[in-house]
Amino acid sequence: MKILLKNGSLKGEKNVDLLIENDKIIKIGPAKSITDVNAEVIDLSGLIILPGLVDLHTHLREPGREDAETIATGSAAAARGGFTAVHAMANTLPVADTAGVVEQVWNLGKNVGLVDVYPIGAVTVGLKGEKLAELSAMADSNARVRIFSDDGFCVSDPVLMRRALEYVKAFDGVIAQHAQDPRLTQNAQMNESELSGKLGLIGWPAIAEEAIVARDVLLTEHVKSKLHICHASTAGTVEILRWAKDKKVNVTAEVTPHHLFLNQTSCESYNANFKVNPPLRTNKDVEELRKALAQGIIDVVATDHAPHPIEDKEGEWQSAAFGMTGLETALSVVATAMIDTKLMNWADIARVMSERPAEIGQLADHGRPIAENEIANLCIVDPEMTWKVDAQDTHSLSTNNPFHEMTLKSKVVHTIFRGKLTMKNGQVKK
Numbered sequence: 001m002k003i004l005l006k007n008g009s010l011k012g013e014k015n016v017d018l019l020i021e022n023d024k025i026i027k028i029g030p031a032k033s034i035t036d037v038n039a040e041v042i043d044l045s046g047l048i049i050l051p052g053l054v055d056l057h058t059h060l061r062e063p064g065r066e067d068a069e070t071i072a073t074g075s076a077a078a079a080r081g082g083f084t085a086v087h088a089m090a091n092t093l094p095v096a097d098t099a100g101v102v103e104q105v106w107n108l109g110k111n112v113g114l115v116d117v118y119p120i121g122a123v124t125v126g127l128k129g130e131k132l133a134e135l136s137a138m139a140d141s142n143a144r145v146r147i148f149s150d151d152g153f154c155v156s157d158p159v160l161m162r163r164a165l166e167y168v169k170a171f172d173g174v175i176a177q178h179a180q181d182p183r184l185t186q187n188a189q190m191n192e193s194e195l196s197g198k199l200g201l202i203g204w205p206a207i208a209e210e211a212i213v214a215r216d217v218l219l220t221e222h223v224k225s226k227l228h229i230c231h232a233s234t235a236g237t238v239e240i241l242r243w244a245k246d247k248k249v250n251v252t253a254e255v256t257p258h259h260l261f262l263n264q265t266s267c268e269s270y271n272a273n274f275k276v277n278p279p280l281r282t283n284k285d286v287e288e289l290r291k292a293l294a295q296g297i298i299d300v301v302a303t304d305h306a307p308h309p310i311e312d313k314e315g316e317w318q319s320a321a322f323g324m325t326g327l328e329t330a331l332s333v334v335a336t337a338m339i340d341t342k343l344m345n346w347a348d349i350a351r352v353m354s355e356r357p358a359e360i361g362q363l364a365d366h367g368r369p370i371a372e373n374e375i376a377n378l379c380i381v382d383p384e385m386t387w388k389v390d391a392q393d394t395h396s397l398s399t400n401n402p403f404h405e406m407t408l409k410s411k412v413v414h415t416i417f418r419g420k421l422t423m424k425n426g427q428v429k430k
């Protein structure tokens with residue numbers, strides 16, 4: 001099986017033809033230089049070729065909450081969004097805290113075959129924050145887990161966090177922290193500010209995140225391990241990360257598309273699709289997060305795709321679940337926030353949505369240079385397309401997309417996963 005991509009712009013830099021056979025890129029040449037009568041030809045004039053996107057933070061909900069998402073529906077949403085690899089968070093039912101559960105997720109992902117699904121292992125048994133899970137058994141399993149996280153919960157006990165950081169050094173693992181001091185955020189509903197007072201919602205202070213980020217940076221430096229900060233959301237977190245990177249602490253961080261694009265004023269609508277953990281912050285925070293991503297202080301974009309069925313999102317703000325879907329809109333939101341504003345170019349997008357996430361996840365076949373003999377994992381983008389998001393038009397089982405009815409610039413049009421078109425012209429194959 002061969003695919004010939006004609007006249008596409010490689011990361012927005014130069015126009016090329018690219019021939020794929022089986023799972024590999026076998027030839028790259030100047031635009032209009034390659035012909036092959038046996039290949040399926042796709043004209044990429046005006047389109048950008050990026051490496052397949054890699055998500056470090058996806059909630060696929062299976063096993064246990066198949067009413068919200070399954071590995072099959074989440075994989076389809078990922079393929080539609082241009083992803084070729086996703087990391088599945090551990091807060092499933094049962095929790096992914098044993099070799100058995102991570103291998104189950106790994107196998108389900110392989111059977112679906114639309115993206116590579118890499119399970120993240122829980123740090124503590126049952127995400128309870130009491131004792132360490134079987135980290136090395138998960139690392140040694142067929143799923144080869146390298147990232148561990150209690151995401152949804154913070155590993156708030158500093159002794160346990162220290163032990164986890166020490167433990168993963170044996171297999172070069174990384175602890176991904178959901179930085180949220182539980183005592184400072186009891187019953188919290190939205191960013192703590194004048195607005196939270198006005199709306200009568202309990203405030204979630206920025207320092208609840210920053211205090212944990214600062215502590216964990218120091219712990220990581222002390223034990224010489226590897227830390228990843230999930231969904232950085234405040235200007236103060238950026239300052240701490242800047243300091244840590246200056247000191248050469250081994251810390252990486254992610255920001256979500258929604259924290260780069262939306263701010264707390266969305267909560268004025270009391271529409272629970274804007275309720276998320278960590279909460280949407282101020283305009284100033286959004287500005288600092290964008291700058292930090294452009295400067296590499298924040299390493300990557302991760303979606304924190306968090307599907308919820310409608311009954312968990314309707315009704316009162318206070319009782320609604322936290323979380324937003326995001327796989328299908330991620331690239332467009334990031335491009336609108338970062339490219340339309342001239343803060344980044346397409347090569348930068350390739351770095352923060354594919355190359356760096358693949359490095360952090362230690363993935364051999366993703367985020368690689370687009371070159372001959374590399375595995376063909378590609379994401380093809382129309383940079384000029386303007387489109388309006390319709391939350392109902394989704395491959396996810398859930399529709400809690402906060403970008404509903406918003407107009408975004410640029411869209412993923414084709415996805416190639418291991419040499420196969422998993423999505424063509426917006427249509428997922430399978």
Ligand SMILES: [Zn+2]
Nearest residue numbers: 151152178230
């Ligand atoms: Zn989280």
